[in-house]
Amino acid sequence: MTLNVVFMGTPEFAVPSLAEIIASGHNVVRVYTQPPRRAGRGKHLTKSPVHQFAKVMGLPVETPESFRKSKIIDGLESLNADVACVVAYGQILPQRALDAPTYGCLNLHGSLLPRWRGAAPVQRAIMAGDTQTGVQIMQMAKGLDTGDILLSEATDIRASDTAETLSQRLSQLGAQIWPRALGAIEREALTSTPQTGEPTYAHKIDKAEARIDWSRPAQELDCHIRGLSPFPGAWTEYDETRVKILMCENISERGNKPGDYHPGTLLRREEQVEVCCGAGGETLLRLLRVQPAGKAAMSAQDFMRGYKHDAIIGFD
Structure with missing residues (x-):
């Protein structure tokens, strides 16, 4: 049978799911999304x-x-919908809304629950140094991401992943499992599994977290920077200019020991731009892509060509 589906979602992450549900032949009877918000330099009202x-x-x-x-x-x-499909809608649904469709509300979540319940699961997984994550469709229940799991797909977190690239991959992976979930409803074969394990919470990113603390080891900072890229962007200051670090690489394990430098000491070596990290400056992070305030993103080498400092300089 063809299901009557309500879709609830807002950001770009949710669009492939809506497209896949339409393509699978189900009847989307209503779409709920966040109201238009002011965005861009002109602060024009923009639809999601x-x-x-x-x-x-x-x-x-x-x-x-x-x-x-x-x-x-x-x-x-x-x-009189059969089911509601929810993907990053951005509102908490009261119990009466959860109970409105015949089969309730199903939510696509960007982690392997109960790890990273909450608002920023993609960012937090990278920032914590996780090596695997995934997407899950769960039956929505009272509580924050506490419902039973219906379907799951896992994926590795790559050393080159940023919040943007991992989010894009999870968005496509999640879209692909909606037809399986809705097909199981059609066959009355949808089964659920309670969440097990100790939950962790993906709290919303605080602006104060974005400033880079160079006294942390390079491995931690590599994860921290990639988890905040491109938004809000981990940042530091150089020559009284705020600079976002959008992409980097931990090169400490390659035998590259920077020597006895303070944390935040910046080195130019063989056309590369590297920063000493850790309490004693004992680990090394290579900067790949940066964005100075008010300018477009650029390679770290292009950014440093605009300065004539000596080879050893410091980030604040």
């Missing part, structure tokens, strides 16, 4: 990526400020 895609596909869209208003839930219940 899901909103824009849904309108192109001719789907009805609603943008409630809050799902706690009775009239909004009344509207959801009137749709």
Whole structure:
């Protein structure tokens, strides 16, 4: 049978899931997304990526400020939907909304639960140095990402992954498992497994976390920088200019020992730009891509060509 589906999502991460659900032949009866927000230099009201895609596909869209208003839930219940598919919607749904569709609300989450429940699972997984993550579809329940698991797909976190590249990969991986979940509902064969293990929480990224502490080891900073790239971007100061570090590489394990330098000491060696890290400056991080305030992203070499300092200089 063809299912009547409600879709709830907001960012670019959610668009492939909506596209895959449409392509699998199900009837999307309503799309809920966050209201237009002001964005860009002109601060113009901008529709969410899901909103824009849904309108192109001719789907009805609603943008409630809050799902706690009775009239909004009344509207959801009137749709008589079989299931709601939720992907990074950005609002907490009350129990009455969770119960409105026949099979409830299913949520696509970007981690292997119960690890990294919460708002920033992709960033936190990289920042913590995890080597594996994945996507899971769970049955939504009261509580933060506490529901039973319905489907899972795992993927390795690569040494070159940033929050952006890993998010893109998880977005596509998650989109591909929606047809399996909805097909299982059609066959009345959907099974669930309770979460097991000690939960960890992916708290929202705080701006204060973005400033780089060069006294931390290079391995930790490599994960920290990649987990915050490109947004909000881990940053440091150089010549009184704020500089985001967008991509780097831990080269300490290659036998590259910087010597007895203070943390944050910047070295130019064979056209490479490297920074001494750790309490005693004993580990080394190679900078690959940076973005000075007010300028476009560029290679670290191009950035340093604009300065005539000696080979050994310091980041604040």
